Amino acid sequence: xxxxxxxxxxxxxxxxxxxxxxxxRVLFGRxxxxxxxxxxxxxxxxxxxxxxxxxxxxxxxxMAQAAQVPGGSYLRFMTAGAVVMTxxxxxxxxxxxxxxxxxxxxxxxxxxxxxxxxxIVTSRFIYLAAVTAAQGLIxxxxxxxxxxxxxxxxxxxxxxxxxxxxxxxxxxxxxxxxAFSLKSHGQxxxxxxxxxxxLTFASSALVPLTLMPGWxxxxxxxxxxxxxxxxxxxxxxxxxxxxxxxxxTTILLAFDALCLAAAALALHRGLR
Numbered sequence: 001x002x003x004x005x006x007x008x009x010x011x012x013x014x015x016x017x018x019x020x021x022x023x024x025r026v027l028f029g030r031x032x033x034x035x036x037x038x039x040x041x042x043x044x045x046x047x048x049x050x051x052x053x054x055x056x057x058x059x060x061x062x063m064a065q066a067a068q069v070p071g072g073s074y075l076r077f078m079t080a081g082a083v084v085m086t087x088x089x090x091x092x093x094x095x096x097x098x099x100x101x102x103x104x105x106x107x108x109x110x111x112x113x114x115x116x117x118x119x120i121v122t123s124r125f126i127y128l129a130a131v132t133a134a135q136g137l138i139x140x141x142x143x144x145x146x147x148x149x150x151x152x153x154x155x156x157x158x159x160x161x162x163x164x165x166x167x168x169x170x171x172x173x174x175x176x177x178x179a180f181s182l183k184s185h186g187q188x189x190x191x192x193x194x195x196x197x198x199l200t201f202a203s204s205a206l207v208p209l210t211l212m213p214g215w216x217x218x219x220x221x222x223x224x225x226x227x228x229x230x231x232x233x234x235x236x237x238x239x240x241x242x243x244x245x246x247x248x249t250t251i252l253l254a255f256d257a258l259c260l261a262a263a264a265l266a267l268h269r270g271l272r
Contacts, residue, residue, distance in 0.1 A: 020119060027123035031097070035131075045090075045131060046138060053082045053139055053146075079143040080232035081205030083164055086139065087132040088200070088225055091168040092192050094128045095175030099185050117267070125172045129165045136161050151239040160232045166252045167228035170259035177263035204229050224255040 035042050053075075098120070101107035110120060140150070140157055150156050175192070182188050200206075202216060203225040209217050220226045231248040234241055 023119040031127040083136045087164040090132045091171035095179035099179040156235040170256040173259040173263035177266035
């Protein structure tokens with residue numbers, strides 16, 4: 001900075017916390033502004049959770065009564081699965097915006113800006129966590145309106161959203177890593193389309209593990225989505241159970257660590 005007498009006074013660099021906050025605020029605002037401009041996409045994002053709950057919740061009701069699913073009501077049983085499925089689908093497709101930025105050349109300009117590369121990724125996750133949390137709230141509010149009662153009350157609803165964010169962090173990392181590993185969005189969409197449905201059906205989202213064939217039970221137990229669903233289902237149907245919730249949280253943290261390591265490797269190679 002130049003003083004009136006012509007002397008130069010060094011300007012103090014912003015503190016690390018303030019700098020990170022500013023980077024995330026600007027980048028998060030960018031994602032939010034894009035969503036506001038695409039009103040049809042915003043409506044679809046908020047309406048999609050209702051489709052999961054209404055279609056599947058009522059489609060399998062008769063079958064569930066015969067099979068006696070946990071919770072006494074398939075709609076109540078399905079609520080946890082709908083929240084996690086919505087989080088999974090939203091976060092799995094979350095990396096495509098960065099892939100579009102790569103294709104348009106905008107990502108190169110962002111990398112040249114005085115902002116950390118980590119903020120570009122983490123701001124995307126924060127945006128996706130906010131969107132999927134809003135979707136999860138819609139699902140749980142709709143469930144409550146249709147008679148679903150939550151064993152853990154409002155605190156349990158907040159815990160459900162936290163578990164969803166914990167699971168979504170790993171899925172977002174994989175999506176971002178995939179976006180930096182591929183050359184075009186034409187490769188991205190077929191891959192996530194191929195992955196999403198098998199992983200959803202090979203989990204406890206729609207039916208209990210006990211009703212699956214033996215080989216599917218084995219696959220479902222290797223699927224991290226099953227553990228996120230089990231945590232939410234415990235909070236919805238049973239209540240606070242410290243042991244199972246702590247075990248599932250540990251598993252999801254390990255899943256996040258593996259996904260972040262894989263994404264970091266993909267980013268390192270993709271940005272060279």
